Amino acid sequence: MKKQLSNSKSTDVVVVGSIAFDTLETPFGKISKALGGSASYFSLSAGNFCKPHVVGIVGSDFPDTDFTILKKGNADTGSIEKAAGKTFHWQGKYHFDLNTRDTIKTELGVFANFKPVLNVNLKNAEYIFLGNIHPSLQLSVLKQIKKPKLVGLDTMNLWIETALPDLKKVISLIDIFIINDSEARQLSKEHNIYKAAKIILKMMGHNKNSVLVIKRGEYGLLLFKKTEVFHLPGLPIEDVIDPTGAGDSFAGGFFGYLALKRNANTQTLRKACLYGTAMASLCVENFGTKKLQNVNKNKIESRIKLLQKLVKI
Ligand code: AMP
Numbered sequence: 001m002k003k004q005l006s007n008s009k010s011t012d013v014v015v016v017g018s019i020a021f022d023t024l025e026t027p028f029g030k031i032s033k034a035l036g037g038s039a040s041y042f043s044l045s046a047g048n049f050c051k052p053h054v055v056g057i058v059g060s061d062f063p064d065t066d067f068t069i070l071k072k073g074n075a076d077t078g079s080i081e082k083a084a085g086k087t088f089h090w091q092g093k094y095h096f097d098l099n100t101r102d103t104i105k106t107e108l109g110v111f112a113n114f115k116p117v118l119n120v121n122l123k124n125a126e127y128i129f130l131g132n133i134h135p136s137l138q139l140s141v142l143k144q145i146k147k148p149k150l151v152g153l154d155t156m157n158l159w160i161e162t163a164l165p166d167l168k169k170v171i172s173l174i175d176i177f178i179i180n181d182s183e184a185r186q187l188s189k190e191h192n193i194y195k196a197a198k199i200i201l202k203m204m205g206h207n208k209n210s211v212l213v214i215k216r217g218e219y220g221l222l223l224f225k226k227t228e229v230f231h232l233p234g235l236p237i238e239d240v241i242d243p244t245g246a247g248d249s250f251a252g253g254f255f256g257y258l259a260l261k262r263n264a265n266t267q268t269l270r271k272a273c274l275y276g277t278a279m280a281s282l283c284v285e286n287f288g289t290k291k292l293q294n295v296n297k298n299k300i301e302s303r304i305k306l307l308q309k310l311v312k313i
Contacts (some may be wrong), residue, residue: 010074011259014122015042016055016141017131017154017248018111019062019080022288023091026098026242034288035066037088038131038154041245044292045252045279046129047074048300050259052252053122055079055141057114059087069293079122085110098243099217118144127259130174131248132156135166142173150264152176152255154247160186171203175264178213178251197224211269213254213276215247223273228266232273235281235307242287246280249292253279253300278303 022036043052053076058066062082070077086109094101116137126149130138135155142151151174159167160183171177177200185191188199197212201224204210212224218240220233254276261268278300285291 010049010051011127011262012053012121012125013046013050013127013129013256013259014053014055014118014125014141014145015039015046015129015131016116016138017042017129017133018088018090019054019056019058020088020090022244023089023105024094024242024244024287025092026094026287027096028241029287031242031287033089035069036090036244036288038133038248040070040289041248041283041292042129042131042252042255043070043075044073044289045249045283046256046259047252048279048295048297049253049256049275050127051076052256053079053125055116055118055122057081057083057088057110057116059083059085059110062087069289073293079119081114083110083113092244094243098240101243116141116144126150127255128152129251129255130154130170131251132159135159135163135170138170139166139173142170150175150255150258152178152251154178154251155183157183157186168203171200172205174204175209176211176213176255176258177204178215178247178254180215180217180247184214193222194229197222197229201226209264211264213273215250217243217246221250221273221277223269225266230270230273232270232277232307233310235277235303235310237281237284240284243284244288245292246284249283250276250280253277274304274307275300277307 017039018037020037021033088111089107091105129152132154153174184196188196190196214222223230254272257272257275
């Protein structure tokens with residue numbers, strides 16, 4: 001089991017998302033059918049801060065070695081259903097700048113008929129992260145939670161294009177929304193990022209505690225609340241090998257840290273941005289989940305120090 005960043009009993013976090021085989025090509029090489037998916041990256045990152053309980057589905061082709069990777073990363077895999085059929089498979093190819101990628105293939109496999117059913121313990125969880133997956137599945141998980149305390153959400157352009165009514169429903173029910181800048185523009189239909197943030201906060205109900213994090217890739221992030229804006233740059237990483245999962249790793253570090261601290265006040269949110277950024281910077285330094293599998297407390301804390309030095313005036 002992973003050594004946590006705190007010695008107190010770790011907070012339970014329910015995460016739903018994809019558990020995938022990823023086939024990836026970047027200017028630095030290729031990997032085929034490696035463990036991937038939004039829930040996998042999230043939990044390998046968040047497992048350094050909390051106890052992730054992964055809700056998802058895999059096919060009969062999913063190997064025990066991949067279950068072991070998730071468990072070693074501190075995840076509870078007891079709510080991952082193994083069904084007859086093929087595991088979700090995503091294939092992507094990155095452009096030279098690594099900021100843009102093309103989806104070559106998305107094969108839903110067993111995800112096409114997935115109906116998540118949470119056990120009694122998970123229904124009582126307080127911290128829930130709705131990782132990138134069809135918004136109807138996110139809604140079905142959220143509806144089963146009895147008394148959610150903090151709910152986070154991630155999504156992608158595909159759902160903005162194909163499942164907007166369901167997505168808007170989920171957005172209106174959550175506390176923390178993490179998306180990237182192009183998705184924010186697409187969702188709000190507004191080019192200016194500050195105006196876009198206002199529109200999205202309104203979709204969230206414009207509650208004074210609603211938090212919107214807009215990721216800007218290598219340039220960092222903006223965090224918005226009704227009356228606050230916070231900016232954090234990205235870490236200057238020289239060896240970016242594979243950006244896959246950077247967003248989910250950010251979410252894992254960010255949300256995992258909030259769960260660890262059991263609050264989302266201004267100071268904790270800002271520190272959560274540091275931890276999310278540190279986890280994303282580690283993720284991109286190797287293919288797939290390889291780097292996240294070997295992360296430890298010291299590596300994370302040294303990234304935090306670098307980041308603090310970067311913004312010290
Ligand atoms: P990120 O690079 O943070 O956007 O996340 C990449 C991960 O998202 C990959 O591991 C993919 O398996 C997963 N993914 C890609 N497309 C989808 C999709 N339509 N639904 C759920 N997960 C997806």
